[in-house]
Amino acid sequence: MFSELVALLITSVLLNNAVLNQFLGLCPFMGVSRKKSSALGMGMAVVFVIVAAGLVTYALYYLVLVPLKLEFMDLVTFILVIASLVQLTEMFLKKSSPALYKSLGVYLPLITTNCVVLNVCLVNISNGYDIPHMLVYTVGTPLGFALVLYIFSAIRERLEVADVPESFKGNPVALVVAGLMAMAFSGLAGII
Amino acid sequence: MNRMQNFKNGLIKDNPVFGLYLGLCSTLAITTSLNNAIGMGVAVIAVLILSNVIISAIRKIVPDDIRIPVYIVIIATLVKIIQMLIQAYAPALNSSLGVFIPLIVVNCIILGRAEAFASKNGIFDSALDGLGMGLGYLLAVLAMSFIRQLLATGALSMTNPFDESQVLFHLQLIPEDFTISMFSAPLGAFMTFAFLAAALSSYKQHIQRKEDEAAKAAKIAAAQAAKAAKEAA
Numbered sequence: 001m002f003s004e005l006v007a008l009l010i011t012s013v014l015l016n017n018a019v020l021n022q023f024l025g026l027c028p029f030m031g032v033s034r035k036k037s038s039a040l041g042m043g044m045a046v047v048f049v050i051v052a053a054g055l056v057t058y059a060l061y062y063l064v065l066v067p068l069k070l071e072f073m074d075l076v077t078f079i080l081v082i083a084s085l086v087q088l089t090e091m092f093l094k095k096s097s098p099a100l101y102k103s104l105g106v107y108l109p110l111i112t113t114n115c116v117v118l119n120v121c122l123v124n125i126s127n128g129y130d131i132p133h134m135l136v137y138t139v140g141t142p143l144g145f146a147l148v149l150y151i152f153s154a155i156r157e158r159l160e161v162a163d164v165p166e167s168f169k170g171n172p173v174a175l176v177v178a179g180l181m182a183m184a185f186s187g188l189a190g191i192i
Numbered sequence: 193m194n195r196m197q198n199f200k201n202g203l204i205k206d207n208p209v210f211g212l213y214l215g216l217c218s219t220l221a222i223t224t225s226l227n228n229a230i231g232m233g234v235a236v237i238a239v240l241i242l243s244n245v246i247i248s249a250i251r252k253i254v255p256d257d258i259r260i261p262v263y264i265v266i267i268a269t270l271v272k273i274i275q276m277l278i279q280a281y282a283p284a285l286n287s288s289l290g291v292f293i294p295l296i297v298v299n300c301i302i303l304g305r306a307e308a309f310a311s312k313n314g315i316f317d318s319a320l321d322g323l324g325m326g327l328g329y330l331l332a333v334l335a336m337s338f339i340r341q342l343l344a345t346g347a348l349s350m351t352n353p354f355d356e357s358q359v360l361f362h363l364q365l366i367p368e369d370f371t372i373s374m375f376s377a378p379l380g381a382f383m384t385f386a387f388l389a390a391a392l393s394s395y396k397q398h399i400q401r402k403e404d405e406a407a408k409a410a411k412i413a414a415a416q417a418a419k420a421a422k423e424a425a
Contacts, residue, residue, distance in 0.1 A: 021378055023218075023221040027216060027300055073272075075271060076268045079265070084261075118297060167390045167391070167397060169393075170393075171389060172390040175385050178382045179378070179379045179383045183379045186377065186379070
């Protein structure tokens with residue numbers, strides 16, 4: 001049981017990384033990775049939103065939707081929970097750290113449309129995880145997202161001063177970097 | 193004329209995927225085969241047109257403060273309907289697209305168009321905008337999956353989405369010994385996307401340069417004409 005949970009943690013953080021292997025959350029990945037500090041802030045905000053949303057939606061699904069036989073309402077319920085949690089995070093950050101709030105800009109409300117969040121909530125249900133597995137997966141996935149986002153922002157800071165062909169400037173070369181990172185991460189596949 | 197221009201912008205110049213970098217997740221994830229690309233493209237077009245029409249129809253009665261939650265509930269409902277239809281009529285497509293069908297809810301293109309266009313324009317214009325943007329998305333995923341499927345498997349093939357045993361066409365263009373399986377892996381997705389985006393950006397730069405040159409030439413010609421007029425006087 002314990003070793004299985006550790007394996008799930010390593011898989012969700014590194015091997016089946018949300019960004020590099022499942023292509024989730026690419027909008028903030030491209031959008032807020034220009035500076036290390038904002039990447040770190042974004043990563044933490046996403047970890048918070050996903051852990052909270054994962055727990056609330058899991059509880060809602062099994063305590064409310066299943067007994068009422070309303071399973072088909074899952075998408076609508078989940079997205080409403082996520083939207084309100086993001087609103088909460090936004091209000092909290094606005095009060096507690098205005099500088100970070102400013103640097104995240106439009107990408108903060110856009111956490112609502114960050115696919116990682118909805119994906120974690122849906123996969124928890126569709127894979128039929130029990131509570132320990134759900135906890136590990138819900139924490140591991142955003143950690144993987146934050147880790148990759150931070151590494152990527154560090155590379156991008158260097159990329160700013162690199163001499164890149166005209167048409168690759170900006171996002172295309174960043175995507176090439178992301179591809180190389182995906183290849184590097186796929187080299188970790190032998191861990192388990 | 194203006195309407196046509198809007199419609200055409202969505203296809204190439206302001207292509208939602210390669211130009212605006214919206215909806216990247218599904219574009220990279222599902223473009224391993226033409227089948228997936230067409231299925232996803234059609235689903236996105238359907239959701240986009242319907243959500244644009246509904247949101248444009250209710251744009252005057254939705255309070256400004258809660259418009260985003262309202263939009264997202266409408267979109268989620270539409271996506272759930274589409275997902276149930278796909279599950280019922282095209283189970284093979286459902287299993288190969290997997291979680292990316294419900295994830296259409298959080299596809300930035302849809303909420304983006306609702307916020308930027310449908311909440312300000314009439315119903316007909318919004319429907320047309322949805323169609324244009326949706327076709328732009330379909331074009332992008334088709335281009336991606338064309339390259340990726342061809343290089344990864346050496347063949348272009350499609351099966352009937354409603355009956356997977358029925359093969360519509362299958363063209364083996366590259367012998368199987370010479371295929372590059374990397375293109376079906378994440379690395380191939382990122383690389384294909386990067387090169388297509390770079391190609392579009394270089395095309396845009398080319399047009400920009402041409403326009404600049406034309407403007408410059410027009411300026412010089414005008415100056416010369418003014419000079420000649422002066423001398424004649």
